[in-house]
Amino acid sequence: MRLIFVSSLVPGTAPEDGYEIANHAIVEGLRRAGARVTALGFISPGATPSDPEETALLGEVIIRTSDATAGMKLRWLATAALRGTTVSSAKLRVVTRETIRRELARLEPYDGLILNGVWLAGAFEEVFTARPYVFIAHNAEHVSARQNAARVESRVERILFRREARYLAELEERLCANAAFVLTLSDDDRHSLNVARDDRALSLPLVMPVAADMPGRSARTFDVGLIGSWIQVPNRIGLEWFLREVVPRLDAEVSIAVAGRTPRELSSDDPRVAMLGRVENARAFMRDCRVIALASRVGTGVQLKTIETFELGLPAVATRSSLRGISSVPANVEKADDAMAFAAALTRQIQGQRAGRVADLDGTGFRAAQLRRMDDVLRIAMDRLEAATRDREVPSGPRAGQATLRGP
Template sequence: MHLLFATSIVPDGALESGYEIANAAVIDALHRAGVRVTVIGFAWPGKPPADPDNTVVLGEIDVRTEDAPFKQKIAWLAKAMRTGLTFSSVKLRAVTAGELRQEIAAAGPFDGYVLNSVQFAGAFEGVFDDRPSIFVAHNVEHRSAIEIAHSVNSMLQRFMYTREAKLLKTLELRLCEKARFVFTLAEEDRAALGVASDDRSAALPLVTRHTPPPQPSKRQIECDAALIGTWTWQPNRIGLDWFLGEVVPQLPSDFRIRIAGRTLAGAASSHPGVEFVGRVPDAEAFVRSAAVIPLISRAGTGVQLKTIETFELGLPAVATRSALRGIDHMPENCVVTDNPAVFAKALERAASGKVADADGRIFYRQQRAALDTQVMRGLDKIGYQRDGAAA
């Protein structure tokens, strides 16, 4: 079977974001099932595809809103209002639907599509109706947009995200209705998208790496707690603001916290132990240098890839309930609480050396086996035969 994996940004091999990690996990699972996969989408500027022989690049594009000039943001908004598209989808209209169809025809033939998230499929809705499809819902996007609308102070941003939520809700419904099968990244997202039936959808337990993690070994601890993430993404920022505002003030003044990743203006703490370190060269080495990992999600849908990474590495953790979306197997060295005081005390206990590392290989094997089982269910729905032929 040959499937076209249609996505906004094609993989470049870096695996720097949760979106990229999830894409790699799904594509790897399709390969393990014996499926030939061709990826189509845009590339980040200056970043060639990781697998050029099996990738169709429609051009280079930077879709990050926070980095765009003000004039570009206004142009995107005006185009979205004029076309009736979502703000996230209109950014991808750098080619026409006709040009996209030509690229698909040149790279085929295909047995079906994997429509990866709502942005690209929404930008070119109708182009992918000629073959059976699987829709991969990374999040319940309309719910995330509502949460962001409620959290921002700007009237313009509140209008944009309220409009986005309304359009996304109907778009997600249409994509789910058209798809033969829907993959979500968290169990609760199936009902939220109206596809709770086992005949219509499955939640994918993800992994974040191509090979099993190393066995537990002695670590050199350089700080008490470490966090890494894309803090410019509003759902992540909501969690960071909660952590800095509610948890950190209850920690001792000598408790050392390092926060890596891009942050928006205003992210700060008066606690003397908090240090913002920006980008780090090796994310795994960074988190392994901490005694405990705070998993601080308070908003959003889908799965928290940082949670999966932490469990694969066997690191002690303290997690909110939201941070455990999509997790079926929770290790014993993770404390779960939404109470800031309890969260702080659990961090102190783990940082004191009273919580041991776990064997993350066990979690990894469980996740990958379950992932392969669920992916096969979706493939069966679009006519996959176990000998690799299309039905």
């Protein structure tokens, strides 16, 4: 089966955030299932496709708002207002519909499309929904936008997030309704997107693209470690909560390290906290910490750093939000949602690590279970796509905006 993987960012050689890591994992999963997969989309400036022979590049584009100039942000907003679309899709309107159609024609023959997220699919919806497709919802984006609107302090940001939420809700409804099958990354998102029935959608477990080796750990530099892309609003909210509410409740001798890109205005003057910025080797950093704090407070989809922590077998304390999309939590992980309980759990885990009562685990079992389920779900989705391709009677497919459900 030949599939076109339509993604705002194609898989690159050095993925930097959860979305890019998930793209790698999904493409490799489709290939394990026997599909030939060609990625179609953009790439970040200076990046390189991981599989150039199976990549159709539309050009370079800056996706992250934090990397954009003020002029770029204004152009994105103007395009979104003019086109009646989301700002995130407007970022990708740097090529024409005709360019997309030419690329798709050049890639013929193929059996169907994998629409990986809403951004590129939403920018050229009428083109990409003209053929049978599977829609992969990395998040329930309209829910995330609503959560962001409720938590940001800037009135302008709040208005923009509310606008995004409104447009995203309509876009996600159409993409789900017209899909041969829908994959989400958590069961909660199936309900948020109104595709909770198993014959319409399934939750797709993920694994890290590269399995972890399992070297022993000796000395630890830090008691508590956090790692992520903190420039993203949902992640930033979790980090701010941790620094403001949890850290003051920890013992004075506890050492804390935060790795990953942070907004310029986000810092800590607590001497126990080291803000390290981007680290070269994420796994080496995580292994250098006694306990990983998984402190997500909002968001949808799945937390890739949670999956990586569990694959590495590291002790952790996790909020309920950090465990989205995880069906089996390892024995050396404690759950806590309020700041006092989270701090107390961290203290127990740190003391247990120091005394040898809390140990690292072999994470290969967790990874193997995730991988089996992932492959099963992808096989089901491909079967539904193949059936939709066979049953397709009108080559042009449903018009963008039609909410015509395909039968299971």
